[in-house]
Amino acid sequence: MIITKRRDVKELQENIKDYKSFFLLGCSECATLCATGGEPEIKALKEELEKQGKEVTGSFVAKTGCQVLGTKVELKKSSKEALDKADCILVMSCGAGTQTSVELFEDKPVYPTNDSLFLGNMTRMQMFDERCSLCGECILDGTGGICPITACPKGLLNGPCGGTNEGKCEVSSEIDCAWVRIYNRLSKINRLKDMEQIVEPKNWASHRKPMNLNTREKASSGKDKPV
Ligand code: SF4
Ligand code: SF4
Structure with a gap:
């Protein structure tokens, strides 16, 4: 929402x-x-x-x-x-x-x-957390379903960075390090091997504004359209 x-x-x-x-x-x-x-x-x-x-x-x-x-x-x-x-x-x-x-x-x-x-999830009445930044090319399949683009203040596609400290983020000690969360999640679901996959830099050029999608005809998005 x-x-x-x-x-x-x-x-x-x-x-x-x-x-x-x-x-x-x-x-x-x-x-x-x-x-x-x-x-x-x-x-x-x-x-x-x-x-x-x-x-x-x-x-x-x-x-x-x-x-x-x-x-x-x-x-x-x-x-x-x-x-x-x-x-x-x-x-x-x-x-x-x-x-x-x-x-x-x-x-x-x-x-x-x-x-x-x-774009947020409602965790309790009147409490909202950002979980997805609408990047256009979802990488949740390799991160145990936790989005580092949104949950890590640096948006790191591969992590953690050197600043992670006892599970907390170096940007704010109030935030759990997204990549520690990803590690823990992958560990719980026996998918730690996914941590070994290097995520290539995203092609942000494909996320041009304004995006659009027409599912009535052939699905298309901003990235398929000429600038
Ligand atoms: S990778 Fe993150 S920002 Fe991109 S679509 Fe998936 S949840 Fe949203
Ligand atoms: S400590 Fe973790 S969440 Fe914070 S910037 Fe580094 S990788 Fe991202």
Whole structure:
């Protein structure tokens, strides 16, 4: 899931100072789980805006805010009038959800209320850990399923480095060394021989932005496309 956090209120106030009426759009998936774009957060922002003398013409929690077509259909059915009345749309989801609104409302200003931080796993309620950096060429098969690109601050493909100390990382003693974790995991599953494989440098050039994938036709990604 995409991990988001609420932006600084002052930053939002500066962005919206020229507008009077707002439509608030949340997302029932990641932003709801991060408590940045579900019903309670929409209610809180509505109250905040109204205290500042602004009008909230309506709000909606999209099922999946980054799904352009689905969100378009939902909003058309539920919120057309409220959207028409609003000067500005505030999107309480990730940056992808914000850009759904930019695509749907070409003639209205759209502002994010959140910062999008990383792709994360929810380990407990409201606790998130980054586990994958979306590198495009997964190497988990040789690392016992632990990602060194993400879990090692240096992103070492072969490790550990010389700084590992009693299982901890030299960058921060609060972090377990990713490569010690990988070693221990491989040991437990009788795959220590995988440590002997040297991982070649990744071809980062193949991870060009913007990536895309069309699974309806032949699968393709940014790396297959001309720059
Ligand atoms: S190697 Fe790590 S960053 Fe790359 S896809 Fe796999 S889990 Fe994600
Ligand atoms: S100590 Fe381990 S986790 Fe830290 S930078 Fe070195 S290899 Fe990576």
